[in-house]
Amino acid sequence: xxxxxxxxxxxxxxxxxxxxxxxxxxxxxxxxxxxxxxxxxxxxxxxxxxxxxxxxxxxxxxxxxxxxxxxxxxxxxxxxxxxxxxxxxxxxxxxxxxxxxxxxxxxxxxxxxxxxxxxxxxxxxxxxxxxxxxxxxxxxxxxxxxxxxxxxxxxxxxxxxxxxxxxxxxxxxxxxxxxxxxxxxxxxxxxxxxxxxxxxxxxxxxxxxxxxxxxxxxxxxxxxxxxxxxxxxxxxxxxxxxxxxxxxxxxxxxxxxxxxxxxxxxxxxxxxxxxxxxxxxxxxxxxxxxxxxxxxxxxxxxxxxxxxxxxxxxxxxxxxxxxxxxxxxxxxxxxxxxxxxxxxxxxxxxxxxxxxxxxxxxx
Amino acid sequence: xxxxxxxxxxxxxxxxxxxxxxxxxxxxxxxxxxxxxxxxxxxxxxxxxxxxxxxxxxxxxxxxxxxxxxxxxxxxxxxxxxxxxxxxxxxxxxxxxxxxxxxxxxxxxxxxxxxxxxxxxxxxxxxxxxxxxxxxxxxxxxxxxxxxxxxxxxxxxxxxxxxxxxxxxxxxxxxxxxxxxxxxxxxxxxxxxxxxxxxxxxxxxxxxxxxxxxxxxxxxxxxxxxxxxxxxxxxxxxxxxxxxxxxxxxxxxxxxxxxxxxxxxxxxxx
Numbered sequence: 271x272x273x274x275x276x277x278x279x280x281x282x283x284x285x286x287x288x289x290x291x292x293x294x295x296x297x298x299x300x301x302x303x304x305x306x307x308x309x310x311x312x313x314x315x316x317x318x319x320x321x322x323x324x325x326x327x328x329x330x331x332x333x334x335x336x337x338x339x340x341x342x343x344x345x346x347x348x349x350x351x352x353x354x355x356x357x358x359x360x361x362x363x364x365x366x367x368x369x370x371x372x373x374x375x376x377x378x379x380x381x382x383x384x385x386x387x388x389x390x391x392x393x394x395x396x397x398x399x400x401x402x403x404x405x406x407x408x409x410x411x412x413x414x415x416x417x418x419x420x421x422x423x424x425x426x427x428x429x430x431x432x433x434x435x436x437x438x439x440x441x442x443x444x445x446x447x448x449x450x451x452x453x454x455x456x457x458x459x460x461x462x463x464x465x466x467x468x469x470x471x472x473x474x475x476x477x478x479x480x481x482x483x484x485x486x487x488x489x490x491x492x493x494x495x496x497x498x499x500x501x502x503x504x505x506x507x508x509x510x511x512x513x514x515x516x517x518x519x520x521x522x523x524x525x526x527x528x529x530x531x532x533x534x535x536x537x538x539x540x541x542x543x544x545x546x547x548x549x550x551x552x553x554x555x556x557x558x559x560x561x562x563x564x565x566x567x568x569x570x571x572x573x574x575x576x577x578x579x580x581x582x583x584x585x586x587x588x589x590x591x592x593x594x595x596x597x598x599x600x601x602x603x604x605x606x607x608x609x610x611x612x613x614x615x616x617x618x619x620x621x622x623x624x625x626x627x628x629x630x631x632x633x
Numbered sequence: 634x635x636x637x638x639x640x641x642x643x644x645x646x647x648x649x650x651x652x653x654x655x656x657x658x659x660x661x662x663x664x665x666x667x668x669x670x671x672x673x674x675x676x677x678x679x680x681x682x683x684x685x686x687x688x689x690x691x692x693x694x695x696x697x698x699x700x701x702x703x704x705x706x707x708x709x710x711x712x713x714x715x716x717x718x719x720x721x722x723x724x725x726x727x728x729x730x731x732x733x734x735x736x737x738x739x740x741x742x743x744x745x746x747x748x749x750x751x752x753x754x755x756x757x758x759x760x761x762x763x764x765x766x767x768x769x770x771x772x773x774x775x776x777x778x779x780x781x782x783x784x785x786x787x788x789x790x791x792x793x794x795x796x797x798x799x800x801x802x803x804x805x806x807x808x809x810x811x812x813x814x815x816x817x818x819x820x821x822x823x824x825x826x827x828x829x830x831x832x833x834x835x836x837x838x839x840x841x842x843x844x845x846x847x848x849x850x851x852x853x854x855x856x857x858x859x860x861x862x863x864x865x866x867x868x869x870x871x872x873x874x875x876x877x878x879x880x881x882x883x884x885x886x887x888x889x890x891x892x893x894x895x896x897x898x899x900x901x902x903x
Contacts, residue, residue, distance in 0.1 A: 285751045288763045292727055292747065295764065380721045517732050521719040526684045528786070529708030529736040574722040 299578040302571055306585035310362060313589055317361075317596040318354045322604070325350065352491075360489030360553070361592040361609075363497045365560055366505075367550045369587025370580055371543040372561030373568075374508055377515040377576055378536045379445040385561040386547035389448075389540075390430030390455030392556040395548065397459040397466070398426025399555070400478040404470045419481065423552035430455035431544040435537060443533045444522075448540070484557035484610025486595050493553045500549035504542050505584070511539055512576035519574060557610045559617030560587050566624065634660055634695055634710065634789035636681070636822055641690035643673075643680055650676045651687065652846045656824075660789075663816050663823045665837030665854075667830060669867050672843040674826035678792045681824065682713045694790070708736035712783030714793045718775055720767050726778050727763045730754060733785030746785075753781045757811060773804030780811060791816070793825035797832060805829070809836045830882045834858055842866055854880055864888055 318330040325333070325346055333342075333350045342351040368386060375384040386392055402415075402422035434451045441447050463482075467475045514535045518525045525532050547561065564587035565579065572582055591609065594616055598607040638656040642649070650673045658664055666674045679685040681692055683699055692699045699707055712733070720729075730753060734746040754760045757777050762770060767778060776796060783791060796812065797805040813836055816823045827833045833840055834854040841851045842858075844866045850857050858880040863871045872883040 284760050285755060288727070288751060288754070288760055289747060291764050295725070377722070380719075382721065513735060513738075516724075516728070517735055519720060519722055519724060520729065520732060521715065523679065523684050524713065524715055524732075524782075526704075527682050527708065527711065527713030527792075528732060529703075529705035531704055569722060573728070574724050575728055 295573075296578075299572040299575070299582065302568070303578065303582045303585060306582060306589055309589040310585060310592060313592045313596060314358050314362070317358050317592060317599075318350055320596065320599055320603075321349070321354060323349045356489045356491050356494055357486050357595070358592065359494050360486050360497070361595050362588040363494065363501060364486070364550045364554050364557060365564075365588030365591030366584040367497070367501050367546050368557060368561040368591070369564035369583045370505060370508060371547040372587075373565040373576070373579055373583045374515065374539050374543040375561075376565055378518060378539050379449050380519065380521075381445060381449055382566065383562070384449060384452075386544070386551065387556070387558055387561065388456065389434070389452035389544070390459060391427045391544055391547050392551055392558070393456045393459035393463070394430050395423040395427035395551045396482045396556060397463045398422040398424070399481045399552075400463050400466050401426070403478045403481060404466050404474045420552045423481075424548050426459075427548035427551055428544060430459070431540060431548075434540070438533070438537065443536050445536075448536075480608075481555050483608040484551075484555040484613075485606075485608040486554060487606065487608075488553060488555075497549060497553060500546060504546040505580075507542055508539065509577070509580055511535065512580055515539065515576045516574070555608075555610060557591065557613055559613045559621075560591050563617045563621055564590055566621070570624065634822060635693075636790055636824075637693040637696075638677075638681060639691050639693070641677075641680055641687045641692065643676055643685060643687045650846050651680065654690070654848060656841060656848075656851075658790075658822045658824065660820045660822055661816060663813065663825070663836060663838050665833035665840045666824060666826045666843060667828070667833050667840060667857075668843035668849070671845070672866075673846045674843060675794050677843070678713075678794050678824060678826050681790075682711050682792050683707060684713070705736045708786060708788075710788055711790045711792060712786045712788035714776075714779045714783050714791065714796060716795045716798055717772070718767055718779075723766050723768070725764050726754075726759065726767055726770070729767050729778055730781045730785055733782040736786060749785050749787075750781075753784050756784070757781050772799035773801065773808065776800060776804070776808050777811070780808070780815075784815065789821060791821050791823040793823065793827075795826055795828060797827065797829060805832060812836075830858060830863075834879045834881065835876075858882060 315327045315330055318334075319325050319327055323346070329346065330350060333347050334355065337347060337351050342348045372385045375386070375389060376382055399419050399422060402419040430452055433455055434448050437447060437451050467478060470478070514525075514530050517528050517530050518532060518535065522532050551557070565583045568579055568583040568586050572578055591613065594612040595609040598609045598612040601607060636656075636658040638654055641651055641654040643651040654677060656664070666677060668674055676685065680687045683704070694702075694710060727750060730750045731742060731746065734742060734749065738746055754763055757780060759774065759777050759781065762774060762778070767775060770778065776799075791812070793812065796808055800808060809832060812823060812825070815821060825837075837854060839852060840854050840857040842849045842862060849866050850862055858873060860871055860873050863869055863873075863882065868888045870885045870888055872885060874881045874883065
């Protein structure tokens with residue numbers, strides 16, 4: 271009698287123990303998300319103090335706070351609100367969008383190398399922008415030319431995705447087909463861009479090249495609005511699909527047996543993630559590595575559950591990009607380096623380090 | 634729940650994999666599907682779970698065509714247990730088993746789902762693995778996790794694709810005992826594709842022997858696993874002993890086939 275009651279209570283406590291561990295694990299995930307959020311606020315505060323006009327961190331926060339209720343009037347307020355804040359916000363939005371897009375692409379394609387870059391989105395945008403600049407948009411003075419570049423970059427960046435989708439009508443939408451098609455598009459657009467540059471005037475080539483090296487320097491309130499609308503539309507949809515992505519991680523067959531329409535989900539998520547990255551890249555140019563590295567770093571800390579991974583890598587990616595941009599502005603100030611170069615320079619070694627010390631091999 | 638497979642045909646491009654397959658299965662029944670490599674065992678399992686779509690024939694679950702069910706509805710009735718994992722990114726055992734609740738839940742997993750997972754982990758005696766990563770586990774442990782995942786789906790039919798193929802003899806027996814007990818207790822039906830004829834003989838209530846996409850014979854183990862059928866289907870000369878009323882197969886040697894391109898024949902032709 272005593273022994274059987276002991277084992278029953280034994281299994282009870284064991285279950286309770288696992289439940290507690292599970293809850294703790296979830297708590298850790300939420301803590302990491304909050305930590306990344308705090309990191310964004312701190313880096314943003316520091317970033318807003320940098321520049322030729324001296325403003326302290328506390329002043330920055332109070333100016334931002336007051337600016338929410340009234341229009342900026344003093345010079346300090348105008349510097350913060352009209353010059354520094356757009357750049358910071360763009361950094362945050364781009365970081366969130368690119369990191370989440372990368373997370374989803376890696377998830378649905380079950381490939382750790384998938385990112386907006388490997389699927390050809392960046393090179394499509396690069397070609398679109400180069401085409402617009404070299405065919406004269408760069409010469410058209412003022413706003414029209416700028417918009418032409420953005421629209422062209424956006425339109426061309428979506429072509430690889432639609433080619434991938436077109437292929438899946440003839441061949442099953444397997445991760446392998448999609449990623450190989452993406453890489454093919456990457457090469458085609460890179461070659462096309464090189465060809466364009468080869469025959470262009472040197473001034474135009476320089477302008478096109480500058481566009482392609484990603485930077486937050488082009489950020490303005492005009493750009494913030496469409497990008498935030500894009501994110502507000504796409505991110506909730508992706509969050510809603512996070513369970514499907516989790517299940518797809520276990521393999522197509524298992525996912526199908528669990529009731530997920532694998533092919534349709536994969537295509538839908540690919541389209542949303544591509545749209546989101548295209549909407550960012552057309553304003554910033556190619557910012558590499560955030561979409562690749564941020565998801566991996568977060569997975570190492572909080573595991574692969576996409577319900578938590580999506581917000582975590584979004585916020586962490588934002589902190590990473592903002593941090594890189596802040597560094598890019600200070601490292602050889604007053605010269606501002608393009609952030610795309612910094613993210614790759616920082617991301618590359620960091621990634622190598624992570625690969626070296628990782629316990630387990632992904633691929 | 635009653636499962637009926639009627640005249641099912643499936644082909645990849647131009648290769649016929651399944652031809653005219655008919656199977657019936659009642660509750661609390663365990664069906665073993667045996668046959669040589671490429672006989673169509675796994676394909677049949679996948680067709681039944683709608684992972685593959687058969688070109689002809691129908692599959693009925695309690696007289697309802699599964700083609701007309703929503704995917705989520707079917708997922709509540711059938712659980713599929715794959716051979717091995719292809720998980721690339723990290724996932725804990727707990728989260729893997731929680732995936733089985735996918736057909737039942739929306740975005741948020743409730744307390745009830747968590748309890749369900751704990752219950753299944755306890756039933757399979759793998760509670761200690763709960764927070765480990767699925768990729769760190771041995772083949773036998775992984776197989777138990779997959780069974781747990783399928784059971785949290787609360788299905789009426791279990792489909793198993795070579796559940797013992799990567800396991801040592803202890804794990805083979807453990808896994809098969811678990812499945813057998815669950816089938817009895819929860820009155821499930823189970824279909825398993827299985828290579829090991831002796832495990833099939835020992836655990837299955839009925840056996841279907843397949844050969845190049847067709848059913849060669851079906852019935853209880855004694856009537857299906859005979860020296861003649863093993864010779865014809867596998868091309869192997871075997872001795873079949875009686876082991877507590879179940880046939881026990883001792884393979885002896887491959888049968889030399891006439892005119893099928895063995896080395897000897899090639900020499901003769903030259």
